[in-house]
Amino acid sequence: MPEQISTADVAKVARLARLDLSDDALQRMTTQLDAMLEHFHDVDALDLDDVAPMTQPYPLTNVMRDDVIATSLDRDEVLAQAPDAEDGRFRVPPIIGLED
Amino acid sequence: MSEYDGLPGDWQLVVGLEVHVELATATKLFSASANRFGDEPNTHIDAVTLGLPGALPVLNRNAVELAMRIGLALNCTVKPCTFHRKNYFYPDMPKAYQISQYDEPLNVDGFLPLPGGKQIGIERAHLEEDTGKSTHIGGVSGRIHGSEASLIDFNRAGVPLVEIVSRPDIRSAEEARQYLSELRAILVAVGASDAKMEEGSMRCDVNVSVHKPGTPFGTRCEIKNVNSIRSVGRAIEYEARRQIDLIESGERVVQQTRHWSEDDGRTHTLRSKEDADDYRYFLEPDLVPLDPSQEWIDAVRAALPPLPAARRQRLADATGIAADSEAAMVVVERGQDDYVLSAASAGGDVARVLVHVKEAFAEQGAEPMVPIADLAKLTSMELGGQLTATQAKTVLAEIVDAGGGDPAAIAAKHGFEAMAADDLAVFVDQAIAEQPDAWAKFRAGEGKAMGALVGAVMKASKGKADGKAVTALLNQRKG
């Protein structure tokens, strides 16, 4: 019985991640994620109250570039790799069910 | 008494505006692709713009400079800041995340003074990248609904935006319009953007709620697709009434995003989304923190040009008109205020020049062709009594048409000369003598009767009399 995460949670996450999971796959995924999350509780042994999060391995700041134009990629080369293109643009099926 | 005259009862309106502005940089926010509008689709693309695997963002220094100009012009504090990823799927979002600023934005806690003096709080003005553009084909008038496909152009993807978020201090549609006009003028003045709503370089989302005084703010709705300053006003008025009607009929206002339709003048619900958006913001690991030096901030602030509010005040101080008068607003917006002020050193009357410029210089632009010396001389002649107001108008029109001209020469050509005071008195006394009834009525207090007397003087003097001077004399005679 999963304790850390439910199948409903997993289904919600799958929607966010745009992954279709069959019922079987959903069950398996829930079990697997649950096991991992269970293991992650090992860090509960640590006192993290006064610890600042670390996001950057090397402390750089203010990395910027000059506002100078570089050559564009060749549109034909790029569109040749596109799954579908029309009129110099990427073509996709109707955009419904997505936020604006 | 409601601040907003249009709302029923004691309902009050609360409005906050979120404005997105495209910056006038040469390249995009995170890559060296050109930032250009209107070219062939997908001709300003690179690995970063397209979100190709392996591409990495590098921040555009000029975009930071322009963003700081905006923040400082809006009286914000510039702070050390970071970038975050806002994760969501949409075909015009090449990485399926937008790099934006979340809890540590570049500019915070400013204000924008409206022409009448009220300050609208600015919560923040931060940097983020724009999306590409989709065109929907096969459906009805280019809408998504019923379309068979969409075509995506990534030229706009990655263009630098500054998002300016006001505090909910706006209390009427008129204030909202003023806020946007003023903001636009500031953006243009500091060179950050051309801020054209009709071209999409300035976009506005409107947050509207209603409440009664002494009660908490109501639930707000966000309105999108408002494409002009005028529409903002209309959308606010419509939405306020919609919400009031709902509440008064016993229903609740649901917090939602609504779409403004210019065609039918209403807001509509967008199709409801499956799940509430969870953007899973986290610090962008491919970028490093931005901490503009005090030297840089000071340099940007020092280089800011005089802003519209300050310029209107300068005109007000020089001429005695109100800073939020139409003349001041219009002339500053055209960029003709320096020109007007320069009349002083040219020996002219600034207040009178202001009036002329407002009336006749709509087509002249920020660098009027008419030499200021010509206008200055014109106003001297007016004040010296050598030209009537009507005559001055004629001379001005010719000067504007020709791009300049000597007012004295033009006046002489027309045979204009103001009447000497003694001659004028003769015509006035003559009119009084010839129209005893009108005179009696005028003396008795009927202001209308003056018209007949003035008309007689004008006729007898063949139009050379100055209407104002005639009126003054008649009043004098009346005693």
Place this chain on the structure above:
Amino acid sequence: MARTIREITAGVRDGSGTATANLEAALANVTAREDEINAFNLVLDEQARADAAAIDASAKAGDELGPLAGVTVALKDNLCTRGIPTTCSSKILDGWRPPYDATVVSVLRDAGAIVVGKTNMDEFAMGSSTETSAFGPTRNPFDTTRVPGGSSGGSAAAVAAGFADFSIGSDTGGSIRQPAALCGVVGVKPTYGYVSRYGLIAFASSLDQIGPFTTSVEDAAVVLDLIGGHDPLDSTSIPVERPSLVEAIRRDVAGLRVGRITDLPQGADPDVVERLEASFDALREAGATIVDVQVPAFTYGLTAYYLIAPAEASSNLARFDGVRYGLRVDAADTNAMYSATRSAGFGDEVKRRIMLGTYALSAGYYDAYYGKALKVRRLISDDLAKAYEQADVLLTPASPSVAFPLGSKNDPDNLLSMYLCDVYTIPANMAGHPGMSVPFGNGADGLPVGIQILAGTLNEVDMFRAAAALERAAGSEGVAK
């Protein structure tokens, strides 16, 4: 016997050797064993021959030659190579040809290196055995019933089997060091920011680094001196001068303080432990001082890694949506197209990590998972920094065991057993520190064992000094062929 890079290039320059001959030797090995090893997703024999011929023509004409002229290289298939398929061993990118080269690829080509092919990997670098590849696993050249390690298994195997003089891989939690150990070659993950990530298809942006696999420490120094450097296209690229590593390896280790982590997580096999002890002995004999240090947070690296890496990956892999490149599975609307494409295109391990990462970042769970992991990361980094006050380098096993049999750690009900492969390598990625694996003899079943040398930020010099000393001590035991 493998020649060093400098020997090869010297030969090409002075005419005693040719690029073509060097390439043909490599291709002969490919022909002999690639079918059973499957190190490559793509062998570029035709293009490589053309490149070699061009180098030889330049050499003959007396033209200036690059520092790697005539040297063969294999590139991990997550490095963008313009016009050449780059797949990350995933169906979702099968056949995709990038319109640009990764910075490292440009540097290598400009130096005259000849690309033999794109190597197999765990899909999107997620794995420790190269078994999650959508194109079949790579097999260990020492024993083809066993894994080469991962995720850069193809690159490690290619060098071990003589398919290329050196190769390039990427390391996010150990994906260079662990396969290097399992394949008996040298593998280096430099300091985060040392080598440009531009053009490396990202797995976890704050952890990924590119590095070389070579048959000798000297070759690794030569390659890293070349590919290391500031790149304005990578905002995380370090802008400081990097000292020469080729010079560093000439220095001995007299007085070098070598740390033994006394609270290191247990779980390494006895044969690996024996090799680790032998490596301490070897360095002591060479003049180093062995000191005891503690790194209490070391053991929590696994948890922090399996929250941070999937979180970043869930975002990095969202761009694979069927719109602009790669696989598309058609559907009635874009939203359905996304799900159909991603479900068909990603393998199970990738899906698991995307799910885990999405969850760890999601509303209401950020603090408990991703946020907490960032704090653990800080603790690991701080603990290591303290250790480096007393020691210049640290030694650990690179892998808890020698190469394990294919399929032996793939039980989906016991994912942890595979994840534990990286227990010794992860902390260096957490802290952004350099680490390298050097072969040091054999363990169980005669299979190679690699010793991991760790050092503090930008201290590749001491790391390479220790590596060179170990290599000298290993002598003929060092590299098996």
